[in-house]
Amino acid sequence: MDRITLRLGKFPFLNCVPIYHALETGKVKCETRFKIVSGSPTETNALLNKGELELGIISSVAYADMAGKCLILPELSISSYGKVKSVILFSRIPITALDGQPVMLTPHSATSILLLKLIFSKYLGIQPKYLIGEIGQPNGEAVAGLVIGDRALRLQAEKIYPYQLDLGEVWYNLTGLPFVFGLFAVRKSVWEEYKQVVKHIWQALLTSKRWGLNHLKRLARCYSQLSLVEYWQHLNYDLTPLHLKSVKLFFHYLKEAKEIETIPLFSIIET
Ligand SMILES: C=C(O[C@@H]1C=C(C(=O)O)C=C[C@H]1O)C(=O)O
CATH class of the missing domain: 3.40.190.10 (Periplasmic binding protein-like II)
Structure with missing residues (x-):
């Protein structure tokens, strides 16, 4: 059995709570050993880029730079259809x-x-x-x-x-599209060597997200702030073809504006 401990990036923001809470508190079990590393989007982008994180949430635009060394995890993002509020x-x-x-x-x-x-x-x-x-x-x-x-x-x-x-x-x-602020990515080298381990943590994240979205009131009570339910309901944590269409359009505009050099291919891990 692999004894690798994966370092999983997370933002220190309330927007991450519905995805990470159940995993962090052990309500959802994961066969893989992992350690959560919290940092702002610019910090987790840099850590994943340097190989100081194996996987986790990054700014969607960071994928434009890192597509050569990272793959996207499916069914996860931090997005909003309309108002994001944060x-x-x-x-x-x-x-x-x-x-x-x-x-x-x-x-x-x-x-x-x-x-x-x-x-x-x-x-x-x-x-x-x-x-x-x-x-x-x-x-x-x-x-x-x-x-x-x-x-x-x-x-x-x-x-x-x-x-x-x-x-x-x-x-x-x-x-008319959801905006994707954050994507989940894994380093290609980690995926190649530890596919099963990465799949375990991806599945645990999905189970944790499902738990979180089904228990928003309970989560909001943990922070003594019931208004968080409405905030989290404004956010969307999926990654559908529509989300990917939106990221591609965003990258297309960024390339036109010379903010990024190339529009990367979107490579998603096979699960
Ligand atoms: C939705 C948010 O957007 C965040 C902003 C990001 C960025 O600007 O790079 C990246 C991920 C998001 O979590 C938020 O801050 O609440």
Whole structure:
């Protein structure tokens, strides 16, 4: 029996709870030994790229760089059909007035940053001045900023910024497609050597996701926040042909905008 311990990447965001909770808490058993490593999207992207993770969630756009060394795990993603609620551009002034204005881009994101740039350049015809960092710092010069994850949920509740753009909603209105923020990937070399082990953990993730989606209220109570049920219901965790069509369209636009060099082939593990 293989005694490898797989390092499985996860985001430290509430969006991951429905997929990971049952697996992390042992409610769903997995024959494979694994260790969960938590990091922001830019961190898990880099760790998987360097081989410091064997598999896990990454920004969807990171796959464009890593397609040579990674494969996609089926039936899993972090997506939304419309409002995502945790990928938001917050602004002090109307969004259409942001031309030439400083806009902060969170350093934790890869995909959402490019989606925002695309929305500005392709659909709004606006060219803000991009800076990397988080909004809300004292003396910060930015009038607007892209925020992802739990901080985006909190900022929305605080209502400090009067103008807000939900990027999942914009993509859906423009394309009629779900937007795929995160994909699950495994390193090719790991898949080649440990197919059964990878399949075990993939199956455990699917079982854990099913458990999570059937117990959203119970999960929300763990965080003493019943409103999380509605948040999680806005998210979608599948990877259907429609999701893949959407990622391909997104990559096509990114290539047009010279943000990525090539559109990769989408290689999914055979299960
Ligand atoms: C849905 C979200 O989007 C996240 C944003 C990502 C990115 O911008 O690279 C990647 C994965 C997602 O989990 C979120 O932050 O809640």
